[in-house]
Amino acid sequence: MLTGAFEVIWYIAASFLISLFAIPFGLLTKGIDRKLAAHMQWRVGPPVWQPFWDVKKLFQKETIVPEDAISWLYNAAPILCLASTVTILLYIPLGPFPPILEGHGDVILILYLLTIPSLAMVAGGFASSSPFASVGAQREMVLMMSYEFPLAATVIALVWKISSLYPQEAAFSLTAFARHPIWNIMGPFGIVGAIVLLIVLLLVTTGEITKVPFDIAEAETEIAEGVFVEYSGRNLGLFYLADAVKTVVMSALIVAIFFPYNLSPLLTPNISIPSWGWAIVDFLFFLLKLEIVIFFCMTFIRVSVARFRVDQVVKVYWGYLTLASLLALILIALDVML
């Protein structure tokens, strides 16, 4: 009984710790992204701390609730969006540290949890009673339905390989991915399949965090910021934070699935520092991996291409990326059978 109460308190404290890490790091990541994008466009760009100033300013502004809006849903949506995004991080291993809710949920649960922030945005959009927001919410739903299949196919294919090699493991848990990095267990067909799946997952991430070219839901030039059109002040700031955390979540998921490597096993024979020192080194290495993943799935794509039309987004996800992920599934199936 006592341990049960202790466990609950630990989970609450850990959730606070996770948000204390994820929110500032997400904002810093946004700043790095804007700085890198600016340099790629041959300009100076805002300082790396710019997102912190933006959020501080948004929290000082007036929060307007439109007269026709369903006010409780309109105000609840940003909080729900941020809370559900932070919750996903409790299930993802952060570098050397195992997930806080280890054993309570697996990749399938993460796939379901990933839809909740989008659903919160959709609910907020419909609740704000603006035609622009309604169009944005509908587009967000179209986007959500489009990237769900390639995302699921990616996870299933990799889990299939792991479960065929290690039947005793709980294959869907992310710690199984960490114990058996997929690049080490794949044959030649599987390596090709895994590379295809990595590219698919990077492009799915771009849609998941609604960045150009898949930002049809908040296209500011066509539908005036879409779902966020009526939001201002604190509510908009919460959505801004949720967006920053979601970037961390998606990149942490990619790192956990594809690059669960740590520096310490490689360096321990040569350098000797205490184990907490290795934890810090591994964690910093993990942050570096996150930034590299974010660079490729967000900054690089964002400055390279313009926004797709709604039908083009659906075509990319349901057509090309689904085909690619099915092809990779066949390659990995060949790998499992041979």
Added chain:
Amino acid sequence: MPKLPTKSFDRSLWVFHVNTGSCNGCDIEILAALTPRYDVERFGIKLVGSPRHADALLVTGPVTRDMEDKVKRFYEQMADPKVVIVIGSCGISGGVFHESYNLVGPVDKVIPVDVYVPGCPPRPEAIIDGVVKAWMKLERLRREKK
């Protein structure tokens, strides 16, 4: 007395641009201020798509009869604290259109204006300078309030 913008507005200013009947000259100069050559994003200035998100309203052109109620609504839709910056001679005095039968008048007859940037059209440097003037004015107002 409306709420004064705090210090964090000096670091992050989101602007919404509305054309109340200008000839497009000033609009192009505003866009030029956003290009890599002038790059106002380094000061934290960002163009947003909704007046709800904006801290500053950039108005170009004299106010035509059709735009009068719309520019008032844009102003009222913005969240406090907010500033209004008029770009170009037309918005200040009516410019070459000052005798037109179609005009309600300069922008400050319709909504309260904080900063005027003259020119036909003003250069991007002048627009950036106008924003800096707005920040200086806020600084002064904050000091007077204390």
